[in-house]
Amino acid sequence: MPRTPTIALAYDFDGTLSPGSMQEHSFIPEIGEEKDAFWKRVNGEAARLGADNILIYMHEMVKAARREGKRFRLDDIRRHGADIGFFPGVADGWFERLRAHGAGQGVKVQHFIISSGLKEMIAASAIGPEFEAIFASEFKYDANDVPEWAASAVNYTNKTQFLFRINKGALDLSDHSEVNKYVPEDDRPVPFRNMIYIGDGDTDVPCMRTVKEQGGVSIAVHPAGDAVLAEKTAALKTDRRVQFTADADYCDGSPLDAYVKAAIDKMAAVERLRALEG
Structure with a gap:
């Protein structure tokens, strides 16, 4: 049986799914x-x-x-x-709605976080269980669960490595061989053409550019009514870092919701065509 194509949505967290910093x-x-x-x-x-x-x-x-x-x-x-709060719609069905939409198009939709914030806080948030993997900064703890050192720090310069981990299905950070192994793009669990990256600013530019240049879709969001940040995300589109900008409104029927669903539809159609071509 041919495998069901997978579409990955990768998100920044602070300023993208949640207002401000966690x-x-x-x-x-x-x-x-x-x-x-x-x-x-x-x-x-x-x-x-x-x-x-x-x-x-x-x-x-x-x-x-x-x-x-x-x-x-x-x-x-x-x-x-x-205690983390979210932009409208994020914690009210966004993730499941897109999984269901993808299933209706014959594809599997998975959600991932790539964030400089704390993994422990993201995992404990109301939306923590929605993600296939959370790539974020985290502490090393002593025997009493007191932070004693940084176990990992995710910044804008190393965020792109996690896109390649998603691309190759190498989600175990301790496994360095799998992510570096050569695999033809079409044989990878999530080809870049089936990735959607959603971020909000400068620290997301490397990921936005990588996904867009590799055939996927990049989106920049900003808080509704924030003219300064709206202008900043508009500049990302002008500079061809992203294909689309929108208010950070994840409610059913919002412009962001419509665009992501359309992107999923297009990716699913391409996968059907490729299957017919053999």
């Missing part, structure tokens, strides 16, 4: 700090040290919780993840 929903309020002050300190320290912003924000979360006497263990991080 730390701003409950962690930063809990430590009693303004979000601008927290990120100013992170960015300043990263600039001073010439360090990776992702590693610095992870360290600052640990330091800030300790300084303010707030418990910061794995279950606390998950608790903060459970």
